[in-house]
Amino acid sequence: MRDFLSDFAAMSAFGATARGGLDRIAGTTAHRDVRRWLAGILSFEGFEVTTDAAGNMFGLLRVAGDAPFVLFGSHLDSQPKGGRYDGSYGVLAAAHAAIAAAERHREGAGEPRYNIAVVDWFNEEGARFKPSMMGSGVFTGKLDLDTVLHTTDRFGVSVADALDHMGVRGTFALGEVAAYAEIHIEQGRSLEERGITIGVVEATWSAHKYDVLVRGDQSHTGATRMADRRDAVLGAAHLITRVRELCDLFPVEALHTSVGELDAFPNSPVTVAGEVRMLVDLRAPHDATLAEAGEHLRAAIADSAAASNTEIEILSVTTWNSGPFLEKGIAVAEEAAASAGHASVRVLTLAGHDATNVKDIAPTVLVFVPSVEGITHNEAEFTRDDDALAGVEVFTRVVELLAAGALDETP
Structure with missing residues (x-):
């Protein structure tokens, strides 16, 4: 069994700043290296690791034959001198949850209806290339791939050039997504102020x-x-x-x-x-x-x-544009929190996340864990270890439920 906090510390070394934050801009060497590190973990755990034409990295675990995938993840890129938790926590939590769910399946704890995939979306932050949420924008058809590949940063380097530098301009296409879930730090104060461990997002600004x-x-x-x-x-x-x-x-x-x-x-x-x-x-x-x-x-x-x-x-x-998340998905997250013994509350997300793109093409769940003092996009960004581990525990249950078809339409 992998130790989440040890892996999180190792992951946070890629692009680390002197004040404990991250400078890991999309398409840079630090971003390339942290992806290679995560790919090594996923490969060791039996995942097939690949990338699509927009630079999104997927870890695929085929546990249900030719069935579609349920997808889990966030982003490993950061703001310049940003925090360790924004995005990165969600990718690693998704990987650990998927590994744990697969292990329980191997131990005979249920038969998944869907295959499982973990994703690191490319250039979510938009710190180098505009717009933000770029990789998920292409994936969901909201952004044109050719336009994105020709988009340049302020120094004239194109997205295509950056992907080639990383060696990740792939050809993979995931196809139909049965459901998507993402866990993220709140980037606000509401959970900490209310003393609640899990926030379930019901709508976005x-x-x-x-x-x-x-x-x-x-x-x-x-x-x-x-x-x-x-x-x-x-x-x-x-x-x-x-x-x-x-x-x-x-x-x-x-x-x-x-x-x-x-x-x-x-x-x-x-x-x-x-x-x-x-x-x-x-x-x-x-x-x-x-x-x-x-x-x-x-x-x-x-x-x-x-x-x-x-x-x-x-x-x-x-x-x-603003809009609600699927009520059935909200209920799944609330059930997962309750079964793990953690209190939850419904919240809004004021920040954009890849889930706000994906929710328009697939049933989507977005879960938050507390941010200390609401500090984010800052090297002082922090989530307590107990809250981070509670989030992984809850998200593992979310992965199991979605892989079992919890968000399928009722016949």
């Missing part, structure tokens, strides 16, 4: 992400008259302030806004910037709120452009 270009005119920071300047950074500054002020137009916590990515060009100390690229992130529990916020954003763009003598345009918008 919506998100609209705007890729925005501020266009000014490159010039000299000393020689150019102030009245003649068209400073793209100034235009971006006006807009950033207005993006934050959008929240004040709605009830408290009804809208979350941020500018999480900003690149100035040419980014020289003696040059007024000619262009700024920025990502405006709007999130809310209701699609109508985001539609209204989007109209306010467009007005803010026009005002910011006028105030800074720049041009500002929206280049593209990436969206995922």
Whole structure:
């Protein structure tokens, strides 16, 4: 029997930062190496390890002949100087749960109806390539494979180049998925505040992400008259302030806004910037709120452009919409928690997860374990060992139930 905490410590060494976090961006050497480490564990445990054309890595365990697969996993890539738990915990928990479920099957504890697969989705974080949740987006048909492969990072390296660097641009196609389940840290405070070990996600917030270009005119920071300047950074500054002020137009916590990515060009100390690229992130529990916020954003763009003598345009918008998770799947997770002796509560997810893509094509379950103080996308991100182990215990039961057909349609 593998020890989860020992494996978690070993996994966390790949891309480790000095402050106990991770810097394991999708498609980098650290990401390649942690995948090879996990592939070694899965292969040792009898899984067939393969990748698809979008770089998603699968560990396949055929325990039910030619039946479809039930799929479990998350992502091993991180934010720059992110935490050890976000995504990575879910992949390793899925692997351990699948190994344990298969062992119980070999010991005669039931006959699975479906084969079992573990997945590491490629570029969930979107820290290097936009949009986020890229691998699951291709898998679910929400993103075009060829467009994704030609997508480049800020240095001009394409997704295809990154996958080739990792040696993981495969040809595998999983086919029909009977069900999907994911376990993740909450990335919020609600479970810890309520003293509850297991959160069962009943719905997700919506998100609209705007890729925005501020266009000014490159010039000299000393020689150019102030009245003649068209400073793209100034235009971006006006807009950033207005993006934050959008929240004040709605009830408290009804809208979350941020500018999480900003690149100035040419980014020289003696040059007024000619262009700024920025990502405006709007999130809310209701699609109508985001539609209204989007109209306010467009007005803010026009005002910011006028105030800074720049041009500002929206280049593209990436969206995922709110919606409920399957009630039957929620009940399965609640049953799994109860059978393991852990209290559970229904929660929302404010963050995006690969499960929010997959739920649109297959019955999907999303389970949370507590995050200490809600800290996430930060090197101080932490989940207590007892909670992490409880999550693996509950998720093992979820794997067993889904492999047995718990989410099948009733005849």
